Amino acid sequence: MMRPTRHQMFADFARTAALRSICGRLIQVGCIITNMSGTNIKSIGYNGPARGKSHSCGGSPDSTIKCSCIHAEANALVKAPYGPRLRLYTTLSPCPSCADLILNSTVSEVVFLEEYRNPEGIRTLLQGGISVFGLGDDGELYEVDRDFFLQSGGSNG
Ligand SMILES: [Zn+2]
Numbered sequence: 204m205m206r207p208t209r210h211q212m213f214a215d216f217a218r219t220a221a222l223r224s225i226c227g228r229l230i231q232v233g234c235i236i237t238n239m240s241g242t243n244i245k246s247i248g249y250n251g252p253a254r255g256k257s258h259s260c261g262g263s264p265d266s267t268i269k270c271s272c273i274h275a276e277a278n279a280l281v282k283a284p285y286g287p288r289l290r291l292y293t294t295l296s297p298c299p300s301c302a303d304l305i306l307n308s309t310v311s312e313v314v315f316l317e318e319y320r321n322p323e324g325i326r327t328l329l330q331g332g333i334s335v336f337g338l339g340d341d342g343e344l345y346e347v348d349r350d351f352f353l354q355s356g357g358s359n360g
Protein backbone atom coordinates (compact mmCIF):
# COMPACT_ATOMS: atom_id res chain seq x y z
CA MET A 204 0.00 0.00 0.00
CA MET A 205 1.19 3.48 -0.91
CA ARG A 206 2.04 5.76 1.98
CA PRO A 207 -0.09 8.92 1.55
CA THR A 208 1.59 12.32 1.57
CA ARG A 209 0.49 14.80 4.25
CA HIS A 210 -1.50 16.63 1.58
CA GLN A 211 -3.36 13.44 0.64
CA MET A 212 -4.03 12.75 4.31
CA PHE A 213 -5.59 16.19 4.85
CA ALA A 214 -7.51 15.89 1.58
CA ASP A 215 -8.99 12.62 2.87
CA PHE A 216 -9.86 14.31 6.19
CA ALA A 217 -11.63 17.08 4.26
CA ARG A 218 -13.60 14.52 2.23
CA THR A 219 -14.61 12.74 5.43
CA ALA A 220 -15.65 16.03 7.08
CA ALA A 221 -17.81 16.76 4.01
CA LEU A 222 -19.78 13.56 4.65
CA ARG A 223 -21.08 15.10 7.90
CA SER A 224 -22.92 17.83 5.99
CA ILE A 225 -26.71 17.63 6.15
CA CYS A 226 -27.26 20.27 3.45
CA GLY A 227 -30.63 19.75 1.76
CA ARG A 228 -29.09 20.63 -1.58
CA LEU A 229 -26.89 17.55 -1.13
CA ILE A 230 -23.81 19.63 -1.81
CA GLN A 231 -21.36 18.39 0.78
CA VAL A 232 -18.16 20.38 1.29
CA GLY A 233 -15.41 19.75 3.82
CA CYS A 234 -12.56 21.97 4.93
CA ILE A 235 -9.44 21.36 7.04
CA ILE A 236 -7.09 24.12 8.19
CA THR A 237 -3.55 23.16 9.19
CA ASN A 238 -0.29 24.79 10.14
CA MET A 239 2.16 25.29 7.30
CA SER A 240 4.34 22.30 8.11
CA GLY A 241 1.34 20.01 8.10
CA THR A 242 1.90 18.70 11.59
CA ASN A 243 -1.20 20.18 13.24
CA ILE A 244 -4.86 20.50 12.34
CA LYS A 245 -6.12 23.88 13.51
CA SER A 246 -9.75 23.68 12.45
CA ILE A 247 -12.38 21.53 10.74
CA GLY A 248 -15.50 22.67 8.91
CA TYR A 249 -18.30 21.43 6.70
CA ASN A 250 -21.34 23.22 5.34
CA GLY A 251 -24.42 23.29 7.54
CA PRO A 252 -26.89 25.46 9.47
CA ALA A 253 -25.60 27.54 12.38
CA ARG A 254 -25.41 25.91 15.81
CA GLY A 255 -28.80 25.58 17.48
CA LYS A 256 -30.73 26.26 14.29
CA SER A 257 -33.05 23.86 12.49
CA HIS A 258 -31.35 20.92 10.85
CA SER A 259 -33.17 21.78 7.64
CA CYS A 260 -31.29 24.40 5.66
CA GLY A 261 -34.20 25.00 3.29
CA GLY A 262 -32.34 23.73 0.28
CA SER A 263 -33.38 20.89 -1.99
CA PRO A 264 -31.39 19.00 -4.60
CA ASP A 265 -33.45 20.24 -7.54
CA SER A 266 -33.65 23.89 -6.54
CA THR A 267 -31.31 26.72 -7.15
CA ILE A 268 -32.54 28.76 -4.16
CA LYS A 269 -29.79 29.57 -1.72
CA CYS A 270 -29.96 27.45 1.42
CA SER A 271 -29.11 28.77 4.89
CA CYS A 272 -25.96 26.68 5.29
CA ILE A 273 -22.79 28.33 6.49
CA HIS A 274 -20.10 27.26 4.05
CA ALA A 275 -17.41 24.79 5.07
CA GLU A 276 -14.59 27.31 4.77
CA ALA A 277 -16.48 29.88 6.86
CA ASN A 278 -17.22 27.28 9.54
CA ALA A 279 -13.56 26.33 9.68
CA LEU A 280 -12.32 29.93 9.64
CA VAL A 281 -14.38 31.07 12.64
CA LYS A 282 -12.57 28.46 14.74
CA ALA A 283 -9.09 28.96 13.27
CA PRO A 284 -6.43 30.88 15.20
CA TYR A 285 -5.51 34.32 13.92
CA GLY A 286 -1.80 34.97 13.70
CA PRO A 287 0.31 32.13 12.33
CA ARG A 288 0.22 31.43 8.61
CA LEU A 289 -2.14 28.61 7.79
CA ARG A 290 -2.99 26.27 4.92
CA LEU A 291 -6.61 25.56 4.06
CA TYR A 292 -7.77 22.38 2.30
CA THR A 293 -11.26 22.38 0.82
CA THR A 294 -13.05 19.75 -1.24
CA LEU A 295 -14.54 22.46 -3.49
CA SER A 296 -12.81 25.68 -4.52
CA PRO A 297 -14.10 28.65 -2.47
CA CYS A 298 -17.02 30.82 -3.53
CA PRO A 299 -16.38 34.60 -3.76
CA SER A 300 -17.69 35.25 -0.21
CA CYS A 301 -15.49 32.59 1.37
CA ALA A 302 -12.54 33.84 -0.68
CA ASP A 303 -13.08 37.26 0.90
CA LEU A 304 -13.12 35.69 4.39
CA ILE A 305 -9.88 33.87 3.59
CA LEU A 306 -8.26 37.17 2.56
CA ASN A 307 -9.07 38.59 5.99
CA SER A 308 -7.69 35.53 7.80
CA THR A 309 -4.08 34.42 8.15
CA VAL A 310 -4.52 31.58 5.66
CA SER A 311 -1.83 32.03 3.03
CA GLU A 312 -2.28 28.86 0.98
CA VAL A 313 -5.47 27.23 -0.32
CA VAL A 314 -5.68 23.70 -1.70
CA PHE A 315 -8.86 22.64 -3.46
CA LEU A 316 -9.82 19.17 -4.69
CA GLU A 317 -12.58 20.08 -7.11
CA GLU A 318 -13.19 23.34 -8.94
CA TYR A 319 -16.43 25.21 -8.18
CA ARG A 320 -18.36 26.29 -11.29
CA ASN A 321 -17.73 29.94 -10.42
CA PRO A 322 -13.96 30.63 -10.72
CA GLU A 323 -14.40 34.11 -9.23
CA GLY A 324 -13.37 32.84 -5.78
CA ILE A 325 -10.06 31.53 -7.07
CA ARG A 326 -9.47 34.83 -8.87
CA THR A 327 -10.20 36.75 -5.66
CA LEU A 328 -7.68 34.65 -3.75
CA LEU A 329 -4.96 35.11 -6.37
CA GLN A 330 -5.56 38.86 -6.57
CA GLY A 331 -5.27 38.99 -2.79
CA GLY A 332 -1.87 37.33 -2.81
CA ILE A 333 -2.98 33.87 -1.65
CA SER A 334 -1.22 30.89 -3.25
CA VAL A 335 -3.75 28.46 -4.72
CA PHE A 336 -3.02 24.81 -5.39
CA GLY A 337 -4.56 21.64 -6.69
CA LEU A 338 -3.54 18.21 -5.47
CA GLY A 339 -1.73 16.09 -8.04
CA ASP A 340 -2.01 12.33 -8.45
CA ASP A 341 1.47 12.08 -6.96
CA GLY A 342 0.13 13.60 -3.73
CA GLU A 343 2.05 16.83 -4.14
CA LEU A 344 0.62 20.31 -4.62
CA TYR A 345 0.70 22.07 -7.95
CA GLU A 346 0.01 25.78 -8.29
CA VAL A 347 -2.98 26.71 -10.44
CA ASP A 348 -2.45 28.56 -13.70
CA ARG A 349 -2.50 32.12 -12.36
CA ASP A 350 -2.66 33.73 -15.78
CA PHE A 351 -5.68 31.65 -16.74
CA PHE A 352 -7.68 32.65 -13.67
CA LEU A 353 -6.55 36.26 -13.59
CA GLN A 354 -7.31 36.80 -17.27
CA SER A 355 -10.53 34.81 -17.70
CA GLY A 356 -13.51 37.09 -17.27
CA GLY A 357 -11.27 39.53 -15.53
CA SER A 358 -12.99 42.62 -16.87
CA ASN A 359 -14.16 43.56 -13.38
CA GLY A 360 -10.74 42.83 -11.89
ZN1 LIG B 1 -27.75 23.72 2.83
Ligand SMILES: [Zn+2]
Nearest residue numbers: 274297298301
Ligand atom coordinates in the same frame (compact mmCIF):
# COMPACT_ATOMS: atom_id res chain seq x y z
ZN1 LIG C 1 -18.37 29.73 0.31
